[in-house]
Amino acid sequence: MRKVLAMMLALVLALSVLAGCTNGGNSGNKPADNQTTEAAQEGDQSAAEKAIADRKASGNMPTVTICFGNFAGKPAGVDRIGAAMSKITEEKLGIKVELTIDSIGALSQQMNLDLASGNAPDLFNGLLGGFMSSVNAGYLYDLEEDGLIDTYGAGIKECFKEIELNGCRVNGTLYGVPVKKDDAAGMFGISIPAEYLDTIGYDYASKYANEGDEIIYTDLDEIEGILTQLKEAYPDKTTFFMDATSVMSQCLEIDNIGNDYFGALCDPCNSLEVTNPFEDEKYYELCRRMYHWNHDLGFFSMDAATTDVATTVQVKSGSLCAYKTATKPGIKQQESNLCGMPVIIFQCGPDFKKASTYGTMPWVMNHATEDPIASMQVLNELYTNPELMTLMCWGEEGKEWKLAEDGQHITFADGVDAQNSEYYNNTNWELPNQFIAKIWEGDELTLWDRMQKFNDEARTSKAMGFTWDNSDVSNEYSALTNVYEEYRKQLELGFVDPDVVIPEMVERLKQAGLEKYMQAKADALKAWADAQ
Amino acid sequence: MAAINKEKLTPAKRKALVKRSIPIYIMMLPGLIYLVINNYMPMPGIVLAFKKYSAKFGIYRSPWNGLKNFTYLFSTPDALVITRNTILYNVAFIIINLIFAVAVAIILSELTGKGKKFYQSVILLPHLLSAVIISYLVFAFLSADNGFINNSILKPLGKEPIGWYDNAKYWPFILVFVNLWKGIGYNCIIYLSTILGFDRSYYEAARIDGATKWKQITKITLPLLRPTIIMLSLMAVGRIFYSDFGLFYQVPRNSGALFPVTNTIDTYVYRALIEQGDITKSAAAGVYQSLVGFVLILSANLLVRKLDPDSALF
Numbered sequence: 001m002r003k004v005l006a007m008m009l010a011l012v013l014a015l016s017v018l019a020g021c022t023n024g025g026n027s028g029n030k031p032a033d034n035q036t037t038e039a040a041q042e043g044d045q046s047a048a049e050k051a052i053a054d055r056k057a058s059g060n061m062p063t064v065t066i067c068f069g070n071f072a073g074k075p076a077g078v079d080r081i082g083a084a085m086s087k088i089t090e091e092k093l094g095i096k097v098e099l100t101i102d103s104i105g106a107l108s109q110q111m112n113l114d115l116a117s118g119n120a121p122d123l124f125n126g127l128l129g130g131f132m133s134s135v136n137a138g139y140l141y142d143l144e145e146d147g148l149i150d151t152y153g154a155g156i157k158e159c160f161k162e163i164e165l166n167g168c169r170v171n172g173t174l175y176g177v178p179v180k181k182d183d184a185a186g187m188f189g190i191s192i193p194a195e196y197l198d199t200i201g202y203d204y205a206s207k208y209a210n211e212g213d214e215i216i217y218t219d220l221d222e223i224e225g226i227l228t229q230l231k232e233a234y235p236d237k238t239t240f241f242m243d244a245t246s247v248m249s250q251c252l253e254i255d256n257i258g259n260d261y262f263g264a265l266c267d268p269c270n271s272l273e274v275t276n277p278f279e280d281e282k283y284y285e286l287c288r289r290m291y292h293w294n295h296d297l298g299f300f301s302m303d304a305a306t307t308d309v310a311t312t313v314q315v316k317s318g319s320l321c322a323y324k325t326a327t328k329p330g331i332k333q334q335e336s337n338l339c340g341m342p343v344i345i346f347q348c349g350p351d352f353k354k355a356s357t358y359g360t361m362p363w364v365m366n367h368a369t370e371d372p373i374a375s376m377q378v379l380n381e382l383y384t385n386p387e388l389m390t391l392m393c394w395g396e397e398g399k400e401w402k403l404a405e406d407g408q409h410i411t412f413a414d415g416v417d418a419q420n421s422e423y424y425n426n427t428n429w430e431l432p433n434q435f436i437a438k439i440w441e442g443d444e445l446t447l448w449d450r451m452q453k454f455n456d457e458a459r460t461s462k463a464m465g466f467t468w469d470n471s472d473v474s475n476e477y478s479a480l481t482n483v484y485e486e487y488r489k490q491l492e493l494g495f496v497d498p499d500v501v502i503p504e505m506v507e508r509l510k511q512a513g514l515e516k517y518m519q520a521k522a523d524a525l526k527a528w529a530d531a532q
Numbered sequence: 533m534a535a536i537n538k539e540k541l542t543p544a545k546r547k548a549l550v551k552r553s554i555p556i557y558i559m560m561l562p563g564l565i566y567l568v569i570n571n572y573m574p575m576p577g578i579v580l581a582f583k584k585y586s587a588k589f590g591i592y593r594s595p596w597n598g599l600k601n602f603t604y605l606f607s608t609p610d611a612l613v614i615t616r617n618t619i620l621y622n623v624a625f626i627i628i629n630l631i632f633a634v635a636v637a638i639i640l641s642e643l644t645g646k647g648k649k650f651y652q653s654v655i656l657l658p659h660l661l662s663a664v665i666i667s668y669l670v671f672a673f674l675s676a677d678n679g680f681i682n683n684s685i686l687k688p689l690g691k692e693p694i695g696w697y698d699n700a701k702y703w704p705f706i707l708v709f710v711n712l713w714k715g716i717g718y719n720c721i722i723y724l725s726t727i728l729g730f731d732r733s734y735y736e737a738a739r740i741d742g743a744t745k746w747k748q749i750t751k752i753t754l755p756l757l758r759p760t761i762i763m764l765s766l767m768a769v770g771r772i773f774y775s776d777f778g779l780f781y782q783v784p785r786n787s788g789a790l791f792p793v794t795n796t797i798d799t800y801v802y803r804a805l806i807e808q809g810d811i812t813k814s815a816a817a818g819v820y821q822s823l824v825g826f827v828l829i830l831s832a833n834l835l836v837r838k839l840d841p842d843s844a845l846f
Contacts, residue, residue: 112809116587118587130807133807133810136808137585137586137809138587138588139587302676305698306671471810474810474813475604476607478800478805478808479604479607481804482795485786485788486788486789486792486795487788489787489788490788495789511609512608
């Protein structure tokens with residue numbers, strides 16, 4: 001018995017030592033640095049070309065793995081699309097690529113393990129694993145190490161202004177590249193199916209400021225009038241609902257710098273002063289309005305705080321009349337698709353661009369990538385090659401899509417639809433550069449021009465490009481999050497009287513260290529501002 | 533084993549004994565391998581709780597961080613609430629589950645005929661459901677707009693509907709009930725199998741002497757069951773600092789108004805770390821929970837050994 005035990009123990013020890021070794025070995029791997037420095041010394045476009053020529057001459061083709069998440073799970077055609085993309089990069093760059101796509105939920109869990117063990121893909125969207133936490137854990141590659149992005153990513157730098165790229169800097173180090181998407185958001189958009197507005201006889205057609213506009217700009221009093229009539233016309237339906245997790249971020253022009261509301265810029269376009277947004281008049285107004293809508297007028301379902309059915313799904317199933325959304329060019333088409341019926345979009349707030357907008361879903365490089373130059377050249381190609389991006393966004397011509405009758409849009413290939421398509425992710429907003437891909441039927445050809453204009457003209461936070469690592473005050477963050485979560489839905493969906501409950505919440509936030517946390521954030525912001 | 537070892541064994545006898553035991557060791561092997569892989573190999577990872585982790589250096593080469601990873605568990609004003617909730621719920625679960633599990637085991641053991649297997653399967657079924665599904669089942673009863681209780685019970689009685697997910701006062705009872713319903717089938721299995729193993733001649737003798745069913749239960753079944761009850765309760769005490777995450781997070785549907793009675797150590801850690809993804813802090817929470825559990829199980833065992841040496845675990 002004792003012998004058996006001893007042997008067992010020895011085995012356990014041996015195994016754990018082995019386990020330790022492999023871990024240590026993996027993380028100790030360093031990519032080929034000398035190569036990087038050599039190439040950077042030449043420091044111009046030719047260095048990139050030389051790297052390609054060398055690679056082709058050596059006959060040694062590195063493989064770069066690319067990964068992003070969708071909502072539907074692994075598409076059947078992912079390997080075929082990956083091979084088609086690889087064909088382009090092999091020819092042009094002498095690099096093979098492999099594509100991995102799976103559902104965001106599954107990948108986010110997997111990505112943390114893969115990053116820790118060094119098996120992660122070379123290039124991936126920072127949403128998986130969380131950008132800031134990946135940076136804090138040291139998972140990401142410094143894209144400027146030895147001039148990497150300047151030498152091999154010239155095309156990327158042309159896509160973005162310097163200040164936009166700066167949104168992916170943490171403590172001065174560039175860890176990612178933003179995606180081309182809607183960077184601003186129209187605050188407090190309300191979406192209502194046209195059919196319901198027709199029923200109550202609301203003449204929305206006359207409300208547009210200009211012919212051909214997509215959005216009706218109005219205020220909450222007007223909306224309240226519409227909702228009151230909707231409530232009378234459809235007593236069995238829920239009149240209004242908001243997705244509870246995005247009320248503040250999609251309704252108020254308050255910049256949650258550092259990605260939380262424990263200290264924020266409440267007048268973000270004019271002032272860099274960090275204040276408590278929960279004591280701001282804007283927050284009180286919002287909560288009072290919702291309390292009026294919920295408590296007095298009964299627009300909300302009693303289950304609003306606990307339901308997790310998406311707003312658009314509720315509209316589609318016929319149980320909801322109106323909901324809140326953030327707006328952008330193309331929003332009307334997008335929401336109409338999601339709701340399964342044409343909707344009219346109202347907007348009660350300004351178009352607003354947050355400081356964090358470029359850092360929310362950047363494309364990043366794994367710290368353990370074997371060949372950083374190859375990875376950067378592939379990333380560069382993704383931002384600049386329309387053919388490659390169209391493949392990544394929409395799949396193959398003839399298989400997933402075909403040119404539409406107008407010869408410019410694209411649409412489903414013959415016999416293919418959203419259900420049976422082997423590659424239809426609908427997550428182009430997280431891909432590097434959807435602006436250069438082909439445009440799907442239903443969207444205007446000018447969509448991306450309008451998007452660029454929308455991005456450029458939106459009111460912009462003064463802290464644009466500020467990022468913050470809160471690990472020094474993370475204990476306070478934990479405590480504050482738990483307090484806010486306790487009150488958030490009750491307040492923001494109007495279940496409780498804000499004039500009573502907000503002071504109570506603020507008191508508890510203060511006990512949980514709000515002031516210390518805000519001070520740390522304000523100090524970081526000041527240091528950042530001084531460095532600009 | 534212990535009894536046999538005390539005798540002086542001749543080498544031949546010992547050899548025979550070992551030979552006879554080999555199949556048993558082989559049967560033990562899969563479980564042992566599982567235990568080693570799952571419970572012992574990750575043990576070195578415990579150092580993570582004391583590290584400032586960076587993937588660049590790996591687990592073992594990351595710099596030390598002292599006890600800083602633990603402070604977030606105590607620096608919050610809610611620390612008292614989450615600790616209180618975790619412990620009180622678990623104490624309630626241990627006591628109530630014990631009473632009901634033993635009662636159901638005794639009832640099942642007295643049943644004969646076809647019904648027995650059916651009943652046993654039916655009460656075991658909830659244990660096999662995931663917490664997410666249970667949360668929807670509960671929601672079907674308690675939903676304010678469409679729920680069964682508000683619409684089919686309170687309304688016909690002419691009572692006002694109740695916002696179940698807004699009122700913390702109901703939840704201690706709801707959670708205890710759901711936990712009982714979910715776990716009872718599983719909890720009673722060991723008691724049931726122990727009871728079925730009792731020597732039937734005790735009961736026959738008791739019947740001849742004219743003992744009623746109740747007398748048989750109180751004078752034979754329960755005393756014989758005592759060591760099992762003590763052992764299972766001791767093991768439950770060891771997990772008193774853990775909470776069933778699904779029960780406390782999914783079943784109340786993460787409703788903020790219920791936090792004062794549903795926030796436990798596990799849900800607090802989850803909410804605190806979901807944005808940060810800090811593995812050192814989650815490791816710290818795990819170490820803290822198992823340390824407290826370890827101390828508690830040792831002291832509970834000490835107490836049992838004082839009162840009743842035969843029933844102690846070790």
